Amino acid sequence: MTEKNVVIAGFGGQGILLAGEVLANALMLDEKNVTWYPCYGAEMRGGTVNCEIVTSEDEVSSVNKQDADFIIALNQISFDKFLPKLKAGGWVIANSSLVKEIKSRIDINYLFAPITALANELGEIRISNIISLGLLAKISKLTSVEALHNALDNVLPEHRKNLLALNLKALEMGFNFSLAPVAAC
Amino acid sequence: MIKTTEKLVFESPKSLKAGMKFPFCAGCDHGVAIRLVAEVLDEMNLKEKTIAVASIGCSVMLYDYLDTDCIEAPHGRALAAATGVKRTNKDKFVLTYQGDGDFASIGLAESLHAALRGEKVSAICINNTTYGMTGGQAGPTTIMGQITKTSPNGRNEEYYGYPIKIAEQIALCDGTAYSARCSLDSIANIKKTKEAIRKTFEVQLQGLGFGFVEILSTCPTNWHLTPQESHERVRNELFQVYPLGVYKEV
Amino acid sequence: MTKKLTTGNHAIAQAAINAGCDGYFGYPITPQSEIGEFMSKKMQELERAYVCAESEIAAINMVLGACSTGAKAMTSSSSCAVALMQESLSYIAADELPVVLVSVMRAGPGLGYIYPSQGDYNQATIGGGNGDYKIIVLAPSTVQECIDLTYKSFYLAQKYRNPTILLADGLLAQMMEPVEFNEYPYPEIPIEDWALTGAKNRASRAIYSLEPKEDRLVERINTLFNKYKQIEENEVEFEEYQTDNADLIVTCFGSIARNVKSAINQCREKGLKVGMLRPITLYPFPTKKYQELAKTTKKFLTIEMNMGQMVRDVRLAVNGQVPVEFFGKSVGQWLSVEDIIAEIERFNG
Numbered sequence: 001m002t003e004k005n006v007v008i009a010g011f012g013g014q015g016i017l018l019a020g021e022v023l024a025n026a027l028m029l030d031e032k033n034v035t036w037y038p039c040y041g042a043e044m045r046g047g048t049v050n051c052e053i054v055t056s057e058d059e060v061s062s063v064n065k066q067d068a069d070f071i072i073a074l075n076q077i078s079f080d081k082f083l084p085k086l087k088a089g090g091w092v093i094a095n096s097s098l099v100k101e102i103k104s105r106i107d108i109n110y111l112f113a114p115i116t117a118l119a120n121e122l123g124e125i126r127i128s129n130i131i132s133l134g135l136l137a138k139i140s141k142l143t144s145v146e147a148l149h150n151a152l153d154n155v156l157p158e159h160r161k162n163l164l165a166l167n168l169k170a171l172e173m174g175f176n177f178s179l180a181p182v183a184a185c
Numbered sequence: 186m187i188k189t190t191e192k193l194v195f196e197s198p199k200s201l202k203a204g205m206k207f208p209f210c211a212g213c214d215h216g217v218a219i220r221l222v223a224e225v226l227d228e229m230n231l232k233e234k235t236i237a238v239a240s241i242g243c244s245v246m247l248y249d250y251l252d253t254d255c256i257e258a259p260h261g262r263a264l265a266a267a268t269g270v271k272r273t274n275k276d277k278f279v280l281t282y283q284g285d286g287d288f289a290s291i292g293l294a295e296s297l298h299a300a301l302r303g304e305k306v307s308a309i310c311i312n313n314t315t316y317g318m319t320g321g322q323a324g325p326t327t328i329m330g331q332i333t334k335t336s337p338n339g340r341n342e343e344y345y346g347y348p349i350k351i352a353e354q355i356a357l358c359d360g361t362a363y364s365a366r367c368s369l370d371s372i373a374n375i376k377k378t379k380e381a382i383r384k385t386f387e388v389q390l391q392g393l394g395f396g397f398v399e400i401l402s403t404c405p406t407n408w409h410l411t412p413q414e415s416h417e418r419v420r421n422e423l424f425q426v427y428p429l430g431v432y433k434e435v
Numbered sequence: 436m437t438k439k440l441t442t443g444n445h446a447i448a449q450a451a452i453n454a455g456c457d458g459y460f461g462y463p464i465t466p467q468s469e470i471g472e473f474m475s476k477k478m479q480e481l482e483r484a485y486v487c488a489e490s491e492i493a494a495i496n497m498v499l500g501a502c503s504t505g506a507k508a509m510t511s512s513s514s515c516a517v518a519l520m521q522e523s524l525s526y527i528a529a530d531e532l533p534v535v536l537v538s539v540m541r542a543g544p545g546l547g548y549i550y551p552s553q554g555d556y557n558q559a560t561i562g563g564g565n566g567d568y569k570i571i572v573l574a575p576s577t578v579q580e581c582i583d584l585t586y587k588s589f590y591l592a593q594k595y596r597n598p599t600i601l602l603a604d605g606l607l608a609q610m611m612e613p614v615e616f617n618e619y620p621y622p623e624i625p626i627e628d629w630a631l632t633g634a635k636n637r638a639s640r641a642i643y644s645l646e647p648k649e650d651r652l653v654e655r656i657n658t659l660f661n662k663y664k665q666i667e668e669n670e671v672e673f674e675e676y677q678t679d680n681a682d683l684i685v686t687c688f689g690s691i692a693r694n695v696k697s698a699i700n701q702c703r704e705k706g707l708k709v710g711m712l713r714p715i716t717l718y719p720f721p722t723k724k725y726q727e728l729a730k731t732t733k734k735f736l737t738i739e740m741n742m743g744q745m746v747r748d749v750r751l752a753v754n755g756q757v758p759v760e761f762f763g764k765s766v767g768q769w770l771s772v773e774d775i776i777a778e779i780e781r782f783n784g
Contacts, residue, residue, distance in 0.1 A: 021611065025440050028613040036440065036611040040466055040549065061697030061772050063610050063690075154440070202639075233635035236504065239643065248641030254631040256503040257643035259526050262496035265488070269500025270631070272484035273458045273508060277633055295496070298489040 002057040004142060005065050007082055008132070009050035010074030010095070015129035018155065019072070020051035023133055025151035026143040027055045037063045048077050055142060070140050072132045073099060074115065083108075093135050095128065111139055113177050119170070127170045134174020145171045198223035200232045202252045212412025214369040214402035215243055218311055219250050221379045222282065226253065229386055235278045238267045240292070242284035243318045244311060261292025264299035267306045275305075278389065285312040285399075289351050290325040296355070303360025303394040307385040310351060310397070313404040314423065321407025325349045328426045333407070348426065352399040356432035362394030363387075364433040368401040370416040374429070384434070393435055401427055438613035443581045443603055444469035446614055447537055450585035451509055452477055454619045456535075458484030458508035460497035462516065465549040466605035467539035470511040484508070495520040495527075495536070502532040503642050505630030507589055511537035513605075514555055515546060518563065524598055525564025528659070529644035531629075533592035533599075537585070540604040542766035551605030552766040553689055556744035559602045560718050567656055569663045571599040571670070572717040576692040578612045584715070590621035595666055596629070602717060604740070606769060607690040663719075672715040673724055677703060681710030683783050684728055686749055687738040688714050691769055695738055698775035709779055717745070725752035732757060736782050738775060739763040 006023065010016045017038050024036040038051040052068070054060045067087045073079035074095045086092055088107040097116030113135055119128040133148055145168075152167050197203070200223035207216035226232050232253055239247035241260035248255035258266035263281040271279040288296050288310040299306065315333055316322040322335040326348050330339040340348075352366040363385055367378035378400055385396030401423050403415035410418060441449070448470045451459070459474040471487075478485035484501065488494035494510045501508035512520065517538045527534045538559055542552040559572045571591050573584040584601055592599040626632075631640055646652040674692070677699055678684055687695050692713045702709045712728060714721050725735075734757055737746040746761040753759050762778045764770055 021440065024611060028438055028440050034440075034612060037606065038609055040605070040609045059696065060612070060693065062694045062769060063606060064768055066768070066771050066773075234633045236631050236633065238500065245643075245645055248639075248643060252634065252639045254634050254639055255641040255643075256500060256631055257526075257530075257641070257645060258496060258499070259523050262492065262499075262523070265493040265496035266500030266503070268486060268493075269458065269460060269484075269497035269502075269506075269508065270504055272486060272497070273501040273506035274504050274632075277504070294489050295493050298493065302486070 003054065003061060004056075004069045004140070005052055005054040006070040006072065006136065006140070006142070007050055007052050007068045007085065008072040009048065009078030009082055012047055012049050014049070014074050015126060016049040016074070017051050019129035019133055020053050022130070022148060022151045022155050023136070023143070024053050025154045026147040027053070029147050029150050030143055032057065033060050035060045035063045048075070048081070050078065050082070070136060072136060074128060074132065075099065091139050093132055093139070095132070111135060111179065118173055118177070122166065122170060122173065124166060127166065130167050130170040131174040134171040135177055137171070138175045138177070138179070145175050198227045200226035200252055201250055205250055207250065209243065210406040212403055212405035212415055213243075214313070214400070215311060217369050217375060218309070218378070218400050218402065219247070219282070221375070221382055222280070222309065223251060225379060225382045225386055229383070231278045231386065234276065235280065236270050236274065238263045238270065238279065238281040240281065240283035240287040242287050242316070244282050244284050244287070247282050261287050261290070262295055263287060263292065264304070264306070264308060265295045267308075268299055268302070268304050271304060271306050278386070280307040280309065280386070282309050283311070284317065285310055285314070285326040285351065286316050286324045289349050297358065300355050300358035300361045300395045300397065303362070305389050305392055305394065307389045307396040309382065309385070310399045311402045312351065312399050312427065313402045315404050315407050317404045317407055321404065326351070328422065350427065352397065352432045355395070355397045358395065360394050361433050362396055362435045363431070364397045365431040366399045366401065366427055366429050368419055368424070368429055370401070370419040381431070388435070436615045436617065438615055440611050441578055441614050442469065442611045443578050443608040444539070445473055446578050446581040447511070447585050447601065447603070448473035448477070449616060450582040451535070451589070452481070453616065454586050454589040455507050456483070456509055456589070457506040458498070458501040459510070460486045460488050460494040460501070460508065461510045461512065462488050462491050462494050464513045464516045466541055466551070466608050467511050467513050467537065469608075470537060491516040491519040492523070495523040498534050499523055499527055499530070499532060502527070502534050503530070503631050505626030505632065507533070507593070509535040509537065511539065513539045514541045514543050514558070517555065517558060521563035522565070524562060524570060525566055525568055526644050527598045528564070528568035528570060529566070529655075530642050531596040531659075532642070533596050535588045535592050535599050535601065537601045537603065539608045540602065547766070549605060550766045551740070551769070553604055553691065553740035554744070554765065555602065556688070556717065556739070556741060559600045560720075560748070568659065569597075569666070569718055571595070571597055571666060571719075572602050573599065574602045574688045574715060574717050575607060576688070576690050576713065578607065578610065579614045581607065582614055582616060586619050586621060591670060593624040595662060597662070597666070602689070604689055667719040670716060671719045671721045671724070673721040674711070674713040674715060675724070676711040676713070678710035678712060678728060678732070680708055682708040682733045683736060683779065684710050684712050684732045684734070685736045685738055685779065686712045686714075688717060688745055691738060691740050694769055694772050695775055697772045698779060701772065701776055702779055707779065707783060709783070714745075720748050720752065722752040725749060726754070726756070729753045729756040734782065735759040736779065737761050738770065740769060741765060
């Protein structure tokens, strides 16, 4: 089975659904089968948002799975909520600007990165979501920075195309983030 | 052989079906109202572009009387159906013909919202202060004290609350271009009613908004009155509760 | 053709526009509000009819009015609000109007919740309107099918002048996957001989359901049922997957089919002789296909995201020839592939 799934979760306003849409578009451009499924409606009113992307060489077997290969958690609530869902051997990418670096499971891989702080370095706090996709591309090898960049071109509306260059920087920043601290533990 | 010259002094409007006979009870005003609608359709040359919407109640078989295209709407939904017709056919003339139960009770939401949206349609509501077709029960327009099959002691505040003043309510809607209340109790009032119908048609054709006329009508069978007494009741009892007049004209 | 990542809701809305929908009338309800949102923008751009109706009751009757003039018109709604439309669906069936209703199932009964569900199979196929009538019901299982079957809904509605429901669910409506927007592939059906277009150079026409004369009412209902017979003979559509030599046929409809298919693939790898039959038209139901398969298979397992609705139709079709079992769950997260495999193994064992 070549099927993999990614859950992206965080606060409303962190661009969670958009990040998922960009990732799904990138996988589509890579000519893989892909589905994107959001939490929707009233579930969003509590302030947390998540979406799930499943990609496969074959037809996607199910859209909303009970476990996940990769989790991106941009805030503490999402980290706590989705960590139990991660498969053994899976990866969690956590925004250490907002998530405590506590490793409660020993059967999974952690990537703590100060994503909000990195976004602030780029002068745009709202770009955390895209930085996290760069991190995902690096550790998952599901897709490439180039495909993600092309995907952004698909997803961004005309009046936001001026943000493409900044988004590319964010993707690269995530992709090039030093993984040394992870290897050390 | 004596030559005679025949002069036609009275004929059936072309917008009524030829040879049709109204099946209404003796003294019911429906026949007069529908004839007026047909006359105005003729005079304004609208027959060929009209799509009429029939409602549920004694008015239901409108398509048996009017010689225009016609759709029957479910109970209370005539103005929703009319909205659908008009929005997809802006070049057509669209009218509804409804009773007060259809227009102001079960269909009040559809009626008010059509007026609020300023639908370019014309609505005619026959108010006879009772549910006629089901046998004379209390309706939204039954006046205080009126005895009906479901208000055997007369309409009272405790059990029934108050009747609705339809023409006034419709006049409050910003989308309304014309709202009037008329009566068919006398020749003079019949003439005024016809002019009001004409006005509701004109505001549609001019694209000004929703056109509405409420027509106070008789229901001798359910009122247990003669036709003449029925018109007297309209004058003596209904005029006080439902004053005639034009409530809005833009 | 380039693929586009699209939600089920947007796929349906864009397909309706491509199909030539002249009027959209609707009222918001999760999980299908995006259809109305999309339409509010696109229909106005195209200068077609769009109304934010005051209720679902008004919306369906606006569609009734529009369709009586031969316009292609639709509404979309969900579960408890589709319930509000049942009276009008009966009128529309009696009036023989080509109405398209998109019904996106959420959880019930009552207000339930916005979770996806398949709990409105009965509502769509049996309905709650009065009298003898049938509604064509198409059930997509992928976002691509949302497009293809929206096209087909407009076509069948026009072809048979019959209300047609596209029955999707919250999961399918909200999810995205890559799709291709091919063009509307069906011929246009003439409307001149029945639609209300104004009585110019022809006799006036009326469309109504009231029929006080008993013999004429009987005749009208017979006419309807002759039409339904035609629909049943000509329009049955289903997906058959790995049914050759299958000892067990899993049967399901809509988006759970994705999970079922994956389970079938894995079971086949394990050497289990399992196949799938998925009705695409829920009405007309593929009764003959079930009867045919009942001769070769040993069992049917019906899987639904409800407490067992389509299984009744499966049992009626199979008519006791072989056992028919049910496996399902009311609402929420779809049954996993693993759950389905476990059930297949249990039932097969």
